[in-house]
Amino acid sequence: MKPSRLYLSMYVFTTVSVLVSAFDPFTTTVLVGVGATLGRTIYNYLHESCDPQWISFNVTGLQVDLDKKLFGQHIASRIISKAVNGFMTNNNPKKPLVLSLHGWTGTGKNFISKLIAENIYKKGMQSSFVHVFTSTLHFPHQSQFLEYKSQLQQWIKGNVTNCERSMFIFDEMDKMHPGLIDSIKPYLDYYDNLEGVSYRKAIFVFLSNAGGDSIAQTALDFWRGGQSREEIKLKDLETLLSLSVFNNERSGFFRTSLIDKNLVDFFVPLLPLEYKHVVQCVMAEMEAKEKEPNQHVADMVAKDLIYFPKAERVFSVKGCKTIESKLDYYL
Structure with missing residues (x-):
């Protein structure tokens, strides 16, 4: 006790x-x-418990957060809103919700996971029902591969047994040992229950830099063709993205049955951020720090970042990843 x-x-x-x-x-x-x-x-x-007092989906809250806090990601915003809303309002889903978020560093993958958690769990990311696995921290040694597979199965089974509305976030999927994630394939499939445990109301979110270059190249092609980034559709990226991570030997999704058996519900592309989006990030960070938004400071911080390609300086290489530390310097 x-x-x-x-x-x-x-x-x-x-x-x-x-x-x-x-x-x-x-x-x-x-x-x-x-x-x-x-x-x-x-x-x-x-004390937090697995009941509606602590777990209750705020559909309006998620949409508002995506609209006001996630910059430059019209595709991801739409997918996340519809996918999470449809899943959480379904009292009898046929399988867990499985999302795979892909893109360069600083484009919003972890941030989206945070927004989902905050609009489902009263304690957000601090909830005991939200579980984060980081490849380099939790699965660092190839020699312990079999042990990791067993542990991962036990962790998921134990936590879903404790609360069917559990959320699992796997960060750095591009650094995970190929084949490890296949150990949880049965939990993501269309089963009513496995050994008396139902996984159908759980959420699995995979975060990866894999496929980021393909996404960036597509965005660059649109820009060079004089097309707005808002004209980029999911169909322009989804197949390319799934094939890219499936065939990437350095990806945790390499030849995985999760993709082969179509158990990933949505591959969510995160577009590289342009200068204007970085400025928005800086302004939002100033508000978070309870500082008066200052356009001049925001421009200075944004200009201090590295952009790609070097000649055109279209996309921020690190997105909004280093904004907080750079803003502290300028403030």
Whole structure:
């Protein structure tokens, strides 16, 4: 029993003990029962649990966050909004929601995961039902491959058993050992349950830089052709992206059955960010720091970044990744 729960139980027990001393045995039994129920109610109110009080999808909140906080990602915004909304409002999904986000560093992959979590779980990314796996941290050694596969299966099974509305985020998929992610393939498939556990209400989000170059090249081709980035559609990137990560030997998705069996619901491309998007990031960061938005400072920070191609300086190489540290310098 955790300390907070122990102290709460002691408090309820003491309070009830004082009350019951003044009543007959029958009344005493009733009061003890009420006290125990009250204790559980108070504990559940204070301690996160797998129920609607702590897990409740805010469809409007997610849409507003995507519209106001995610810059330059019209394709990703639309996919995420529709996919998460459709999944969370379906009381009987046939399989877990599986999203694979791809793009250069700093384009918003982790940020999108954060927005999803914040609009489902009351505690957001701090929720005990949101689980983040980072390849270089949790699966660093090729020699322990078999051990990792077993651990990963146990972690997912244990957490979904604890709460069917669990969310799993796999960062640095491009650095994961090929074949490791296939160990959880059964949990992403169309099964009512596996060994008594249903995974159909869980969410799996994969984050990867793999495919980022293909996405950037497509965006650059549109720019050079005089077309707006908003004219880029999912169909222009989805097949190219899935084939790119499937055939990339350095990708955690290399030859994976997750792609071969079409278990990834959406491949979400994150476009490289242009100068104007970087400025928006800087302005948003100033607001987050409770500083007065300053266009001059935003321009200075944005101009300090490296852009690609070198001649045209169209896209920020690191997106908005280093904005926070650079802004501290200029402020």
